[in-house]
Amino acid sequence: MIVYKINQxxxxxxxxxxxxxxxxxxxxxGQSIDSxxxxxxxxxxxxxxxxxxQLIANQDVLVKEGSIVEIRKGIEDNIPRINGTGKTLIPGxxxxxxxxxxxxxxxNALQFGVYTLIDLHSLNEISNQLKALNLKDGYxxxxxxxxxxxxxxxxxxxxxxxxxxxxxxxxxxxxxDQQVAAGLDHIKIIYEPARATxxxxxxxxxxxxxxxxKKKVIVHISNAKEALDVARLGADGLAHIWRDRPMTxxxxxxxxxxxxxxxxTLTVLEKGLAYKKEKxxxxxGMRMAEILEEVKLLHDLGVTLLAGTDPPNFExxxxxxxxxxxxxxxxxxxxxxxxLRTTTSNIEKAxxxxxxxxxxxxxxxxxxxxxxxxxxxSISKLIASKWVEGTVMNNPE
Ligand SMILES: [Zn+2]
Numbered sequence: 001m002i003v004y005k006i007n008q009x010x011x012x013x014x015x016x017x018x019x020x021x022x023x024x025x026x027x028x029x030g031q032s033i034d035s036x037x038x039x040x041x042x043x044x045x046x047x048x049x050x051x052x053x054q055l056i057a058n059q060d061v062l063v064k065e066g067s068i069v070e071i072r073k074g075i076e077d078n079i080p081r082i083n084g085t086g087k088t089l090i091p092g093x094x095x096x097x098x099x100x101x102x103x104x105x106x107x108n109a110l111q112f113g114v115y116t117l118i119d120l121h122s123l124n125e126i127s128n129q130l131k132a133l134n135l136k137d138g139y140x141x142x143x144x145x146x147x148x149x150x151x152x153x154x155x156x157x158x159x160x161x162x163x164x165x166x167x168x169x170x171x172x173x174x175x176x177d178q179q180v181a182a183g184l185d186h187i188k189i190i191y192e193p194a195r196a197t198x199x200x201x202x203x204x205x206x207x208x209x210x211x212x213x214k215k216k217v218i219v220h221i222s223n224a225k226e227a228l229d230v231a232r233l234g235a236d237g238l239a240h241i242w243r244d245r246p247m248t249x250x251x252x253x254x255x256x257x258x259x260x261x262x263x264x265t266l267t268v269l270e271k272g273l274a275y276k277k278e279k280x281x282x283x284x285g286m287r288m289a290e291i292l293e294e295v296k297l298l299h300d301l302g303v304t305l306l307a308g309t310d311p312p313n314f315e316x317x318x319x320x321x322x323x324x325x326x327x328x329x330x331x332x333x334x335x336x337x338x339x340l341r342t343t344t345s346n347i348e349k350a351x352x353x354x355x356x357x358x359x360x361x362x363x364x365x366x367x368x369x370x371x372x373x374x375x376x377x378s379i380s381k382l383i384a385s386k387w388v389e390g391t392v393m394n395n396p397e
């Protein structure tokens with residue numbers, strides 16, 4: 001969003017292979033070796049489980065050959081069992097707004113139960129290299145935009161790497177064609193009038209062309225008016241919630257009817273506000289409490305919300321920060337189940353990307369939490385064990 005710690009970009013391409021090798025070996029040694037009881041066949045007894053988009057207490061989850069074969073109360077099977085009493089089983093999570101450019105970012109995510117990352121502006125080549133890494137080797141899955149669409153001197157050009165820019169002539173179609181040809185998953189557009197920025201007519205062309213290829217479009221905005229403007233043009237999602245002012249009731253209703261999803265990125269906004277306070281800078285926009293209230297009003301109008309945190313801005317990480325986002329969404333007034341949806345099933349609903357779920361027939365890609373998430377959502381970061389396709393992976397720390 002604002003300030004990248006971009007030193008990591010220096011010699012990034014050179015570093016890529018080195019990091020790939022070092023982190024692969026790190027993850028191999030990080031896997032449990034005394035996990036006989038946690039084989040590909042196991043039974044988790046008496047656990048609260050997030051399944052079918054609901055939290056259901058006192059369930060048994062039977063896994064065979066790495067896949068979930070049954071979820072119900074009272075399963076008996078003569079295989080290793082794990083006591084789930086007082087614990088919660090949730091699927092691998094998704095962080096829907098990141099900027100990833102080294103393999104470690106994907107490792108860092110998975111360490112904290114984030115199995116999928118959605119990148120919203122990086123380099124095409126780097127994104128494609130990262131997308132080739134595997135969950136089973138300890139790397140989170142990645143869906144990526146590659147380069148965001150911006151203009152010369154616009155937001156997105158200040159981070160120390162060359163990005164293609166949209167000129168005054170209409171090369172919008174050409175930009176989209178290039179991103180699609182490069183194999184990227186979705187399109188990111190930057191609309192940020194605090195700097196030089198795209199015209200709405202250009203954003204219109206970009207969205208139309210992306211939709212011609214059936215690619216989803218996520219637009220960076222900062223202000224309420226711009227949010228509504230791009231929603232009217234058919235933007236599929238917003239990369240932040242607006243923070244200048246609350247929408248009027250009429251604006252908010254219109255926005256909700258346009259069915260544009262929102263990735264509020266409360267964690268990075270919270271950091272931004274703390275930074276301003278520390279530097280004694282005036283906050284001309286909404287206070288945190290007002291931002292949370294706006295999120296709740298959108299939610300009540302049926303706007304789909306996705307959990308994302310926007311690392312590495314303000315030195316946020318790719319995994320742990322997501323748990324702060326979930327806590328903030330809860331603080332905004334969402335129920336625990338609704339919070340869990342923002343990082344699981346809403347991803348699929350909004351973007352048609354695979355999101356992990358705990359259901360019969362699915363691979364065991366899930367996390368056992370130390371505690372009852374309905375009592376305290378912040379226990380989402382207390383990971384007792386996690387599994388990738390039925391294989392247990394050790395906890396961080
Ligand atoms: Zn961002």
